[in-house]
Amino acid sequence: MSTANELKAKGNEAFAAGNHTAAIDFFSQAIELDPTNHVLYSNRSASQSSLKKYTEALADAEKTVELMPTWAKGYSRKGAALFGLQEYALAVATYQDGLKHDPESALLKKGLSDAEAALEQEKDGGAGYGDFANQMSNAFQGDVLAKIMANPKTAPFLADPEFVRKVRDIQANPENMSKYMDDQRITVAMFTLMGMGDVFAKGADDFMNDTAKPKTQSTTQPKPASKAEPEPEVMETEEEVPEEDKEAATKKTQAAEAKDKGNAAYKARQFDEALVQYNNAIELDSTDITLWNNKAAVYFEMGKYDECIEAAEQAIEVGREYRADYKHIAKAMGRIGTAYSKKDNLDKAIEFYNRSLTEHRAADVLTKLRALEKLRKQREEDEYLDDEKGNAARERGNELFKAAKFAEAQAEYSEAIKRSPKDPRNYANRAACLTKLIALPDAIKDCDKCVSLDPTYVKAYTRKANALFLMREYAEALDAVEEAKLHDKEKKNAAEIDQTEYKCYNAITEQNSRQTPEQAIARAQANPKIAAVLANPIMQNILQQMQSDPRAAREHLKNPAIASNLRKLIAAGIVRMG
Template sequence: MTTAEEFKAEGNKYFIEKNFEKAIESFTNAINASTEPNYVLYSNRSGAYASLKNFKQAYDDAKECVNLNPNWPKGYNRLAGAEFGLGNLENAKQTYEKCLSLDSNNQQAKDGLKSVENALKARNTQNDLGLGAMFQDPNLISNLRNNPKTAELMKDPELVGKILNIQQNPKANATQLLTDPRLMTIMATLMGIDMDFPEENKNNTEPKQEAEQEVKEEIKEDPKEEIKEDSKEEIKDEIDNEDVEMTDASSKDTADAFKAKGNTLYKQRKFDEAIEQYDKAWNTFKDITYLNNKAAAEYEKGDYDAAIKTCELAVDEGRDMRADYKLIAKSFARLGNVYLKKQDLESAAKYFDKSLTEHRTPDVLNKLRSTQREIKIKEANAYIDPEQAEEARLQGKDFFTKGDWPNAVRAYGEMIKRAPEDARGYSNRAAALAKLLSFPDAVQDCNKAIELDPQFIRAYIRKANCQLAMKEYSHCMETLSDARKVDVQYNQSKSIKEIDDLLNKATYQRFQALEGETPEQTMERVSKDPEIVSILQDPVMQGILSQARENPAALQDHMKNPDVAKKVNMLVAAGVIRTR
């Protein structure tokens, strides 16, 4: 027949192996086999339930543990952890305070109380329990799916639906947190709170060692084993424990002194000596601030691989000891900076994003956006290939000739990606866009072509044609005026006739009678045109026109001036000057 002690030992073994289902089964058998209620067994089973996020069962067992032994501090830690997991933050706070009233030096209760107070503060900040700010990240779902702590949970479509509901209406859906413990786990992850609730100080042990230590401590709490121990030995153990607490407080002061020396050396750019001091601080007392400082020194020293290892250690240790999420965010941000220095842009962006998941700051957000822009530029530059650009141009020309305008646009777009500095790609795509009556986009492409090659006459002419089609006569005439200057200066006036013909067309269309308009109405409208008014008020033009009335042949001499010719032609088109 298997005894309660054997079942308990079996449960402890499964607990260490993290096989919590088996551990629960063994502890249940131990409870059933016990001749009298054993609070340690209920505590152990509560811990196993909590590890599976089954906080309701964890709460029931922790409650029974406290009822059986109201003076055992660890039972209250179990109970508070379960209450926290269920979202009963006020009750969890009171329970942790009860634990501290029994053992004021209980570090687990201190850390747990701090986590609960942080959660309460975040929840009470807004009417929606703080969920609006917490769930506002547009990348929330993908971040949760990539987070090891929440990846399994996010496989449930029902849970994903609840998160989306909270995003859309935080205030109306906040109460779901009280009915679904999984949402509390999600919220705790967003706040940087660890919901695993380890039993003792986890700072100096690996996960397996932590579980073994927990089990050993609970075995020592067995009532039968307590009876076997000598009372003097128990008193000695209590004194030793108090000495440890006092030493920890003293160690923190010593570690901070090492850190202060390291900071001084860092400012003096004595990075090796600073790193040595930060190591001493870390080895004296486990606070990831020391690791973050060490990584900064390694970064400045140029030892990037060492800085990466230090930051990764800071994240791992910080998770274990439930460090402030802002400190973990700094570790991730520093990893991003290191990878940025190593020109590993993808890794840098990944860690900047992780940092923002922990704690959102403008500085890191700007770095993430800047890095993402660099990645796009890098990808665009890697795509450049002049030979494939020429293939795309010829393909676009073929489509254009066949009248397949959409595929011509696509092919010329590929040409632009392959050769972004070739103005022909933009001009050719503008021609295809114009065939599709997409005139504004065509004008933009022409502007880009002109920016790349200010002497590209064809781009000016295509732009003017698009502006004429949109009845933007004034802009069209300005474009043609610029084209005329470029053609005369750089193209030996080869396109001057085409430009002038288009200019005359734009001028006459600008002042032609509108449908249903009488000649008098047309003249009245034209006389109010700002450009016509400006020409007629120009003293120089007034003198030229006055001279032309007395001697019409003199006007021909003035027309040799391009500016005067332009203004005279506009007056002729507007009907202000009539020719026979």
């Protein structure tokens, strides 16, 4: 998605190419993204005027003045729109208002002069400028080339193919005339076609001679007696401000010099000196956001975090007012976040990191944000720890489990885990709940977490075996049974373990009875786990031994890894139990 600045640049390019309709479209899209940017309305107003849509141009110009009342260009746009509407008295007043804000503006002075001349001509009962504009537009209609050829003053112009191309372009679209008004031959041809050829003192030969002169020599272009509209203006390519006087320009230069001194002192870690220089620069030019950002950086390095935050907030305010690049505003917000982080105010730090990322997505700020979010979560979890409340939650879960309210029991066991995350009983009990709720993969995860905290917790192994049994993962279930046997030293859970083992082998026997050895081999080859076991050279040797000496299996089963692989082959029907 394009930004407002990117759309503005595209609009400027379209305007420069004479494609005013496209320019209006780009400026309109930009305004949707940035509706408070006065430059966008100003540029769209100029585009509207170029298409003689003076009512729309006036609306945009008035919005420009509303957003930036001290900006001379806004009054120029408004004056031009009023001029096009032939509201000459209002145009005069508008240009005068603009000159109050920028008395030296050549653009406003020229507009005022044209508007006053038009107003005077209107009072004298002369033709309005709008009529004159229509005459200019109509001058290039019909068999224009024949008319130019018939006039001795203009006939020589047709020897230049470039002149002919321009004439045909104007014929195709009279609005294109403004692009060629710097060509004196077009001006002469226009007034000649309008029957006003004697306005000019020069003949065609003089103009031909002028075009042949070196470009370093200036020529005096004849001016028409009156104009239908102000001269086209160049689009603003930056957020323009009123023309500065010499004193303001000098201050900016001095501010830049002070900033350079501050940067040098900062790099040398001479923070007091850097602060002095940045303050000097700000006194000379308080509109530069980078000066405030640099000042905030100095305070940060000095460990004065409150002062850092204050300076960065001022940077944001200045940046918003003077429409600084979003990256500079994002940097100020990121610096505030880092200062709050140093003050151990994680909530505020996270807030400003997020705000910074909405302005500009910088990788370093995102990394800091993720680290702080993780730290805050860890702190919240640590603050929540309470073994006594954890035990109480587990007891509530036990009562609910007995009442077959498994979902409610799960919630209580989860609460117990938050309160006492190192108590293995909480995970084992929640695994039992999850098995009842047929959330089998989650039940297995809880069993694994339980035995990671207490490897001797036998019930975690049997509950894992039951979950795997329900998933028809009989070989893995038997592995869990073997782990339970290993850790049940006092045989307290022997009955449950034997029952689980029995039902696993019974299920395997029933499953194998429904398939031939050939079918079992075909399915095994399609199972990556079983195929890996069969491809193992050690397992191939063991299987050969078992064929010649079935008693060899007993010895091999003493090795846990080999026993696990044999259980996989038994469950797959490759090895049949006698």
